[in-house]
Amino acid sequence: MNLRSSGDRLFDITNYLVVTLFALACLFPFFYVAIFSITPYSDYLENPLKLIPSRIELGAYRQIFDMPFMWTGYKNTIFITVAGVALNIFLLIISAYPLSKKDLKGRNVILILITLTMFFNGGLIPNFYLVKELHLYNTLWALILPGALTAYNLILMKNFIGAIPASLEESAVIDGANDMTVLFRVIVPLSKPAIATFVIFHAVAQWNTFFYAIIYTSKRELWPLTLILREMVVDSGGIGRDIMDVNSPGVTEFTIKMAIIIFATLPILLIYPFLQKYFLQGILVGSIKG
Amino acid sequence: MGSASVRRMNRALRYINKKKYLYILLIPSIVYFIIFNYIPMYGIIIAFKDFNFSKGIIASPWVGFENFRYMFGLSDFYTVFWNSFYLSLLRLVFGFPFPIILALMLYEMRNRTYQRITQTIIYLPHFISWVVIGGILVNFLSPSWGIVNIFLKQIGMEPIFFLAENDYFRPMVILSSMWKESGWESILYLAAMAGINPDLYEAANMDGASRMQKIRYITIPSIKSTIVVLLILRLGNIMGNGFEQIFVLQNPLNLGVSEVFETYVYHVGILGGRFSFGTTVGLFTSVIGLIFLLASNRIAKWFKEDGIW
Numbered sequence: 001m002n003l004r005s006s007g008d009r010l011f012d013i014t015n016y017l018v019v020t021l022f023a024l025a026c027l028f029p030f031f032y033v034a035i036f037s038i039t040p041y042s043d044y045l046e047n048p049l050k051l052i053p054s055r056i057e058l059g060a061y062r063q064i065f066d067m068p069f070m071w072t073g074y075k076n077t078i079f080i081t082v083a084g085v086a087l088n089i090f091l092l093i094i095s096a097y098p099l100s101k102k103d104l105k106g107r108n109v110i111l112i113l114i115t116l117t118m119f120f121n122g123g124l125i126p127n128f129y130l131v132k133e134l135h136l137y138n139t140l141w142a143l144i145l146p147g148a149l150t151a152y153n154l155i156l157m158k159n160f161i162g163a164i165p166a167s168l169e170e171s172a173v174i175d176g177a178n179d180m181t182v183l184f185r186v187i188v189p190l191s192k193p194a195i196a197t198f199v200i201f202h203a204v205a206q207w208n209t210f211f212y213a214i215i216y217t218s219k220r221e222l223w224p225l226t227l228i229l230r231e232m233v234v235d236s237g238g239i240g241r242d243i244m245d246v247n248s249p250g251v252t253e254f255t256i257k258m259a260i261i262i263f264a265t266l267p268i269l270l271i272y273p274f275l276q277k278y279f280l281q282g283i284l285v286g287s288i289k290g
Numbered sequence: 291m292g293s294a295s296v297r298r299m300n301r302a303l304r305y306i307n308k309k310k311y312l313y314i315l316l317i318p319s320i321v322y323f324i325i326f327n328y329i330p331m332y333g334i335i336i337a338f339k340d341f342n343f344s345k346g347i348i349a350s351p352w353v354g355f356e357n358f359r360y361m362f363g364l365s366d367f368y369t370v371f372w373n374s375f376y377l378s379l380l381r382l383v384f385g386f387p388f389p390i391i392l393a394l395m396l397y398e399m400r401n402r403t404y405q406r407i408t409q410t411i412i413y414l415p416h417f418i419s420w421v422v423i424g425g426i427l428v429n430f431l432s433p434s435w436g437i438v439n440i441f442l443k444q445i446g447m448e449p450i451f452f453l454a455e456n457d458y459f460r461p462m463v464i465l466s467s468m469w470k471e472s473g474w475e476s477i478l479y480l481a482a483m484a485g486i487n488p489d490l491y492e493a494a495n496m497d498g499a500s501r502m503q504k505i506r507y508i509t510i511p512s513i514k515s516t517i518v519v520l521l522i523l524r525l526g527n528i529m530g531n532g533f534e535q536i537f538v539l540q541n542p543l544n545l546g547v548s549e550v551f552e553t554y555v556y557h558v559g560i561l562g563g564r565f566s567f568g569t570t571v572g573l574f575t576s577v578i579g580l581i582f583l584l585a586s587n588r589i590a591k592w593f594k595e596d597g598i599w
Contacts, residue, residue: 007501011398011502015398015399019395022392022412022473027411032437044435048441091318091319091322094315094318095315095316095319097315098312098313098315101312104312105309114323120331122330122333123576124560125559125560125568126329126330127326128559129333129347130325134325145326146326149319151323179309204417208418210420210534214537214556215556215560226421227421229422229425230538233428233429234425234428265418265422279413
């Protein structure tokens with residue numbers, strides 16, 4: 001008996017230790033970047049593991065705020081996020097509702113054609129050619145439209161709406177409401193948890209848009225933050241020494257890079273603690289059988 | 291027209307009229323899927339043509355399998371094939387089991403609050419873009435100012451330019467994706483574990499089973515079908531490494547090991563303007579993926595597993 005409980009305790013200690021270390025490893029890089037975005041570079045040279053700055057140096061942020069293309073990037077990212085989410089949710093709601101009606105004629109054919117798009121797609125070049133032909137190339141709509149509606153999310157939303165008890169709809173129909181009214185007065189309010197989940201996940205995806213921006217834009221004024229980030233932080237020599245401000249001696253290329261990372265990621269880091277209740281919901285939405 | 295068919299038509303019109311709002315609501319998404327999914331599928335025929343931008347798809351001449359012959363004759367193609375396959379295989383071997391282990395460990399935590407907090411933390415990297423992760427990695431590993439190399443110098447080692455040396459590129463890619471995605475991937479296994487009947491553990495306790503025995507004989511068998519489904523889907527992507535991660539970690543020095551199908555199609559097709567060849571390479575990878583998906587699903591059925599359909 002004694003032996004088993006000591007083995008049990010060893011198991012627990014190891015388990016907690018390993019998971020805690022992994023969690024710390026997930027958090028530490030962001031924490032580290034944040035610290036060294038406000039630490040004078042001389043501190044870093046002295047001891048790169050010293051996590052308490054000798055003084056707070058905000059020079060890097062001051063320089064970033066003076067870069068006009070940073071604000072253009074922010075504006076573009078906010079636009080593709082807001083417009084992208086609005087369009088995505090609108091399309092999801094209006095399409096999922098009729099598809100949730102099991103007796104609607106033609107529904108099965110449409111569902112099969114939609115499901116097929118999960119397994120077959122044209123690939124990069126045909127999609128690129130399409131965007132060019134639609135004159136979306138070098139517009140922000142090229143970063144919004146191609147991912148606006150996916151078969152997978154549509155089917156999840158359809159399943160969610162399909163699980164709403166029919167009796168809730170019927171009482172509205174007896175009162176003389178048509179399908180449009182039922183959708184917006186009954187179905188949409190009842191689908192709020194699913195809608196909130198899709199809003200969160202699509203907003204994060206749009207905020208992080210990178211691939212579409214690389215292939216569908218060549219003009220700098222259309223770049224979202226991710227492309228600016230790549231140029232300034234990932235590519236070596238992205239920041240010319242000439243833009244370094246001589247008035248902030250504690251600021252170097254390294255500090256500016258750390259600050260840009262925080263500047264571009266801050267919105268996600270700030271809303272993240274509030275997202276957690278939607279993770280479970282995301283799974284629940286996904287697991288309801290249709 | 292006979293009166294029977296007139297009646298049928300009237301009945302159909304009456305039905306459509308009654309359901310008109312539902313059909314109207316469906317129009318935007320039907321148009322959407324046709325434009326953004328089915329037209330690009332039709333565009334695959336570019337792979338069998340000598341596509342010329344000014345002529346368009348229809349007027350460009352057919353060349354049969356000429357583009358494929360060209361592709362298989364290219365030594366670059368085999369390098370890219372090997373890079374993609376090998377990297378993806380490493381991802382499978384190291385990256386696939388890790389989220390399962392992580393989920394098992396999280397599930398064994400008795401303190402629910404602590405469990406929830408760690409879960410929230412390990413999901414975080416999934417929500418951060420690869421560009422940000424790439425930026426952090428490039429700067430942490432930089433031979434001139436990166437913390438990793440400062441550390442190496444302090445213990446008397448030579449600095450290593452991790453992202454430029456072929457030997458280090460693959461481990462860096464695998465480790466960074468495991469770090470970024472494992473937490474999030476564990477969520478599906480945890481969801482499956484949440485459905486396990488607690489009576490099973492109760493009965494095992496009566497029989498004096500140890501923690502490891504309970505994991506082995508109760509938890510793992512209960513999530514087996516989830517593991518199988520995710521493995522099948524993973525095998526369907528055996529040539530895939532994702533564009534973004536590779537693209538941000540790629541540089542001219544590591545191109546020999548870092549060029550994979552996603553980046554290759556971008557380089558030759560879009561930057562190089564060779565649309566037909568780019569489409570051919572893309573089609574080739576899709577076909578390989580589909581074959582792997584179908585084959586692994588079939589194998590799962592042989593082993594009496596559910597599979598994905």
